[in-house]
Amino acid sequence: MRTRRLGQDLEVSAMGLGCMGMSHAYGGQEEAKSIATLHRAVDIGVTFLDTAEVYGPYENEILLGKALAGMRDKVTIATKFGFRIAPEGADGTSRMIGLDGRPENARRVAEASLKRLGTDVIDLYYLHRPDPEVPIEESVGAMGDLVRAGKVRFVGVSETSADQLRRAHREHPIAAIQSEWSLWTRGIEDEVLPTARELGIGIVPFSPLGRGFLAGAVDASTEFAETDFRRNLPRFQKEAMEANARFVATLDRIATDHGVTKAQLALAWVLARGDDVVPIPGTRRIDRLEENVGAVAITLSPDDIAAIEAAVPAAEVVGDRYGTRTTAYLPQSEKK
Numbered sequence: 001m002r003t004r005r006l007g008q009d010l011e012v013s014a015m016g017l018g019c020m021g022m023s024h025a026y027g028g029q030e031e032a033k034s035i036a037t038l039h040r041a042v043d044i045g046v047t048f049l050d051t052a053e054v055y056g057p058y059e060n061e062i063l064l065g066k067a068l069a070g071m072r073d074k075v076t077i078a079t080k081f082g083f084r085i086a087p088e089g090a091d092g093t094s095r096m097i098g099l100d101g102r103p104e105n106a107r108r109v110a111e112a113s114l115k116r117l118g119t120d121v122i123d124l125y126y127l128h129r130p131d132p133e134v135p136i137e138e139s140v141g142a143m144g145d146l147v148r149a150g151k152v153r154f155v156g157v158s159e160t161s162a163d164q165l166r167r168a169h170r171e172h173p174i175a176a177i178q179s180e181w182s183l184w185t186r187g188i189e190d191e192v193l194p195t196a197r198e199l200g201i202g203i204v205p206f207s208p209l210g211r212g213f214l215a216g217a218v219d220a221s222t223e224f225a226e227t228d229f230r231r232n233l234p235r236f237q238k239e240a241m242e243a244n245a246r247f248v249a250t251l252d253r254i255a256t257d258h259g260v261t262k263a264q265l266a267l268a269w270v271l272a273r274g275d276d277v278v279p280i281p282g283t284r285r286i287d288r289l290e291e292n293v294g295a296v297a298i299t300l301s302p303d304d305i306a307a308i309e310a311a312v313p314a315a316e317v318v319g320d321r322y323g324t325r326t327t328a329y330l331p332q333s334e335k336k
Contacts, residue, residue: 001013001014001015001044001045001046001047001293001296002014002296004202004275004276004277004278005202005275005276006124006154006156006175006176006201006202006204006276006278007154007173007174007175007176007200007201007202008173008175008200009154009175010076010123010124010153010154010175010176010202012047012048012076012278013045013046013047013048013076013278014271014278014296015046015048015267015271015278015279015280015281015292015293015295015296016046016048016049016050016078016204016278016279016280017038017041017046017048017049017050017280017281017282017283017289018050018206018207018280018281018282018283019034019038019049019050019051019055019060019063019064019282020050020051020052020055020060020282021282021283021284022034022037022038022060022063022284023055023056023059023060023063024054024055024056024059024060025055025228025229026227026228026229026230026284027225027227027228029284031063031066033284034063034067034284035063035066035067036286037283037284037285037286037289038063038064038067038068039067040286040289040290041289042068042071042074042075044289044290044293045293046289046293047074047075047076048075048076048078048278048280049064049068049075049076049077049078050078050079050178050204050206050280051064051077051078051079051080051117052079052080052081052126052128053079053080053081053083053085053109053112053113053128054080054083054085054096054128056094057085057094057095057096058094058116061079061113061116061117062116064077064117065116065117065118065119066118068117068118069118072118072119076123076124077117077119077122077123077124078122078123078124078125078126078156078176078178078204079113079117079122079124079125079126080125080126080127080128080158081100081105081106081109081110081113081125081126081127081128082099082100082101082105082126082127082128082129082130082131082139082158083096083097083098083099083100083128083129084096084097084098084099084100084105085097099129099130099131099132099133100131100134101127101129101130101131101133101134101136101138101139102131102134102138102139103138103139103141103142103145104142106127106139106142106143106146107142107145107146110122110125110146110151110152111151114151120151121150121151121152121153122146122151122152122153123153123154124152124153124154124155124156124175124176125143125146125152125154125155125156126155126156126157126158126176126178127139127140127143127156127157127158127160127168128158128159129158129159130157130159130160130161130164136157136160136164136167136168136171137167137168137170137171139168140155140157140168140171140172140174141171141172143155143172144171144172147172154175154176155172155173155174155175156174156175156176156177156178156204157174157177157178158177158178158179159178159179159180160177160179160192161191161192162191162192162194162195165177165192165195165196165199165201166195166199169199169201174199174201175201175202176201176202176203176204176278177192177196177201177202177203177204178204178205178206178280179192179203179204179205179206180205180206180207180321181203181205181206181208181270181279182205182207182208182209182210182214182266182270183210183214183247183251183266183269183308183309183311183312183314184210184213184214184235184244184247184312184314184317185207185210185314185317185321186314188203196276197274197276201276202276202277202278203274203276203277203278204277204278204279204280205270205277205278205279205280206279206280206282207281207282208266208267208270208279208280208281209263209266209267209281209292210266211230211233211236212230213235213236213241213244213248214247214248214251214262214263214266214312215261215262215263215266216248216252216262216263217263218230218236218241219241219245219248220238220241220242220245222241224236232323233319233321233322233323234319234320234321234322234323235317235318235319235320235321236319237319239318240318240319243318243319244317244318244319247311247312247313247316247317248262250311250312251265251266251308251311251312254304254307254308254311258298258304260294260295260298261291261294263281263288263291263292263295264291264292264294264295264298265295265298265308266308267279267281267292267295268295268298268300269300269305269308269309271295271296271298272299272300272305
């Protein structure tokens with residue numbers, strides 16, 4: 001596995017693994033299967049692992065803590081804070097109820113995440129979403145205090161605007177910004193991406209496979225389970241998926257010409273956008289993990305990149321990224 005650098009000093013595997021779906025948003029799966037996938041990731045060099053307090057909530061960090069016991073020195077763990085989570089209700093479950101970027105929450109979550117992950121330091125600690133009620137300088141300032149206390153190595157932010165990114169970086173050096181970026185979600189390219197590169201900040205794209213759609217894992221015939229949050233996303237309604245299917249069909253033809261899969265081609269496109277880009281496709285399955293890793297070895301020419309982008313013109317994609325409730329948590333430039 002090749003490595004890439006986020007910011008000045010954080011070296012990670014060129015491709016990471018988004019762990020959310022193992023216990024959150026897509027229905028989860030048996031713990032043993034998730035642990036097997038995590039162990040296989042480490043075996044093949046995918047050592048940049050992404051989680052968050054809110055995934056579960058809490059369950060995903062606990063899972064990683066169990067899976068990585070005895071191999072902590074082999075991995076780079078990224079986790080996040082920034083949501084308000086309601087205490088357990090009568091059904092024994094907790095849930096996210098809003099944003100909370102207060103300094104005291106940054107400190108509280110870091111301490112709790114350290115315990116759940118079974119480690120004494122968080123490699124990369126993100127502000128999950130900027131809280132409009134809390135200046136980003138206050139949130140990031142508290143994260144910087146955690147670095148100085150030795151509890152966090154590097155600070156990151158997620159889904160900020162370019163201005164928020166610049167303000168955060170002035171408060172404390174930002175190693176990485178995590179935002180959704182794929183062939184069909186390209187909102188960061190106008191302002192956020194140039195700002196990150198001006199400041200020397202790495203880019204960590206989540207959902208680089210369009211939550212499975214660009215890989216052909218789901219289509220208009222897919223019946224999403226009640227626990228799968230895609231069932232409520234505008235872009236995953238039947239009409240939108242039918243309209244967007246033509247992009248996947250064209251992507252498939254290009255992939256076949258290159259002797260790779262659609263997923264590998266879509267990931268290779270993200271990887272080709274710069275050595276400061278480290279995508280974190282999520283998967284629960286070992287076969288998908290190994291398929292995704294194959295993208296690291298693919299070299300695309302400028303003509304290839306142009307053909308791939310022409311196959312999926314972002315301006316013609318039908319359906320917003322999120323519904324109204326979740327969109328409220330995003331800066332204006334990142335809502336599409």
